[in-house]
Amino acid sequence: MNQTTTQAIPVPSIFTKALRTLSLRHRIALYYTITTALLIAIVFTILFFMVESTVYKQFDEEINKEVSEILSDAHATTHDFTSFARFKNFIDDKEVNYGNKDHDDKETAKVDTEFIQLMNNSGQVMNKSVNLSRNVLMFYPGLTTPAYFSSSVLGSTVRQIQLPLLNNQGIIKGYLLVAVPLKNAIIVLHDLQNVFLFSFPGIILILFVLTRLIAGRSIRPIEMVIATAEKMTQENLHQRIGLPRHHDELYRLSATINALLDRMHEAFQREKQFTADASHELKTPLAVIKGTLEVLVRKPREQEHYETRIQFCLKELNRMAQLIDQLLMLARYESNRMDPRIEQVKLSLALERVKGRLQPVALEKEILFKVFGTENAFVAADPSMLEIILENILSNAIKYSPPRSMITITMERKSSSLACSITDQGIGIPEEKLNAIFERFYRVDESRNSGTGGFGLGxxxxxxxxxxxxxxxxxxxxxxxxxxxxLTFPSA
Structure with missing residues (x-):
């Protein structure tokens, strides 16, 4: 026999799933409303019990006055009780007292005045007020101290006291019970309770609606962020989020996202320019090589002509290899995969090695190098990276210097650093372009067919x-x- 079992879904999981589907506005309103509802419920409960305690305290004071009057009229105290006969003339029920049967047993109790009842220590009623009729007040045997409590007479709530009566030896001989009706107070407390109970849902509902509206206005910048992000494409990266009037957390969020969009837009533009420049720089030598080879295969030529054109193609391929090496170097840097090996390097030796490699190019233009400064200057640097830096700066100086000019290299030690200056006598750089010369593929001469042969990466x-x-x-x-x-080197 196959039995099909069904697994009940826990209520908390359903509630959690429902919360996850709520919008931020509704969650804020719900959490705030629940928290406030608990606080209001606690406040209402405290207020009700405070009012109830105050009411009962007033009735207890009224009962104490009644007890004092009864004891005063009977010329008795709670500590020298001798006989119940002392209270005979001061309790309104002479017909009932001491077995008088003339009292109408059908008379009902009156609950709009105070009630008085005397009992012996065994719990037998010795005397009581006529308005109690056949009813008796609540009695707790064995009490040794005055006690206040609420009870009922003929279905109506009363507040009463049970007061032990002691003889002069301190032995309990009886009890005096006095009660006053709580009808009006119960009505007031009941009305107050109804006001709290019926106003509570209304307050919570109004609070939820108001909180939802306030939360909606508060998170409007977030909705603007979402709307802007949803519309964001490559074509409209220039769009920005409107800043809220108040300088709060949402203002900071919007400003931070705007700054992020600025960086994204700037990075996208750089990558776009980088892609265009790199493709152009690679496309040009490839087109030159392709055109040269196509011309060579059209008809037989002399060996010298072949050698010349092949040398030209090799030169262009070397330029492409150099461009690719530089691009790879930049890519490694930007991916944080280059870790310099810092050590003590003699700057003059590094300069000599670089000058030796560039000397043939400089001799072609009859450019001279002059070096001034400290011969034994040591700097903290990566040797290979330092030579790349020096070679790029010196090669640029040679490219942009006129023939038969001079390049001056000066090393100068300062208080906490060493400065190495490389000065050429070239065409110079316009002041407005100085800040851009360190960008990739940027060249002061914007013509891509510049005769310098550089890529703008150095x-x-x-x-x-x-x-x-x-x-x-x-x-x-x-x-x-x-x-x-x-170049300013930190202290070695």
């Missing part, structure tokens, strides 16, 4: 490698006079 590599080694790079320039690059 100074970008210089800046990034210098930053890795905490080397400060600065530049000053005057058009048609020359440019000076200064």
């Amino acid at each position: 100074l970008s590599i210089v800046k990034k490698l210098a930053d890795l080694q905490q080397i400060k790079v600065s530049v000053t320039s005057r058009e048609k006079i020359g440019t000076t690059f200064t």
